[in-house]
Amino acid sequence: MFYLKDFPDEAMIARFRAVLPHVDANGVQIFVRLLALGSECLLQLDRVLAEHGLSHGRWIVLMLLRRREVWRALPSELAREQGITRATMSGLIRGLEGQGLVSREPDERDKRQTVIALTEKGAALVERALPECLELMERTLSPLSGGEKDEFRRLIEKLFPLGGA
Amino acid sequence: MFYLKDFPDEAMIARFRAVLPHVDANGVQIFVRLLALGSECLLQLDRVLAEHGLSHGRWIVLMLLRRREVWRALPSELAREQGITRATMSGLIRGLEGQGLVSREPDERDKRQTVIALTEKGAALVERALPECLELMERTLSPLSGGEKDEFRRLIEKLFPLGGA
């Protein structure tokens, strides 16, 4: 999370122009505004999910499981797909298991592994909450026209190519 | 923080088209990519700051103090400017005080208040770390041309007007 109601001003940036002649204020200000926008979006998403007793971290776990054919996955797979550590995933699963949304099943073939399964209750929650999330996402971007959305997406992907950092 | 290496696919979104006919996949995918980009930027910033023993939360406190004429402010003012709760600010100040970067001074006129002052050590750290932060921000946006930056900023501000939510 990154909140900063008061954005850096030109004067502050200009102080360092002598040391960093190539740094333009525009890039700096875009960076800060980008962080603020991202934080705001995440906040909105968490508010929607909180009504269902979820956080975005737990929510993504449910989504990743739901997308599987068998609604099952290993913690390490989920951690990799979500881009967090196995340690963090361990905590998310513990919470979800406590809510009865997923279950742990020991793997007999490889006793190091534990299979995480989406429960019926978990699947039902996904069906209930997903439309609200999609609606929020669409509504958030709705101030932009179709062409602006395309351009916005193009610029985002230019800064953050999906195929890898 | 929001990390999701595997982005939602068209098929998942299409499942709900019957229920949510107005939701277009583009808006959803932009939202998710925007969160991922914001998280990545924040991660980069935290990495730079970590070399100076700082987090972005503590860093902003130092910046807000440095911008003041007298390098002093009340915790409640800092919390408002940073957009976090007073409780969180209390924790940030405790950490910064432990590092010797800020100091607490009791206010004699209103004994409920405590004045937070940037120490010399804190000011020196700002001077050292700030150029690195600015350089990171500029470098992050550098893949975009001047015109693209202007357009990107325009679109961000259209989604998140600074004057208020």
Next chain:
DNA sequence: TGACAATGATTAGCCGCCTAACTAATATGA
């Protein structure tokens, strides 16, 4: 004046993120 409200800061407890360290199980290779 004195009860009550409002304000400033803090604490406690929850969550999700991290790294580092640990346990158990499996794979490897001399």
Next chain:
DNA sequence: TCATATTAGTTAGGCGGCTAATCATTGTCA
């Protein structure tokens, strides 16, 4: 075979968000 490396998952401890509750102080007003 058996020591070693690797892998899967968890735990411990730290940080920075949050809300809710608490305490001290100050302000308000009947």
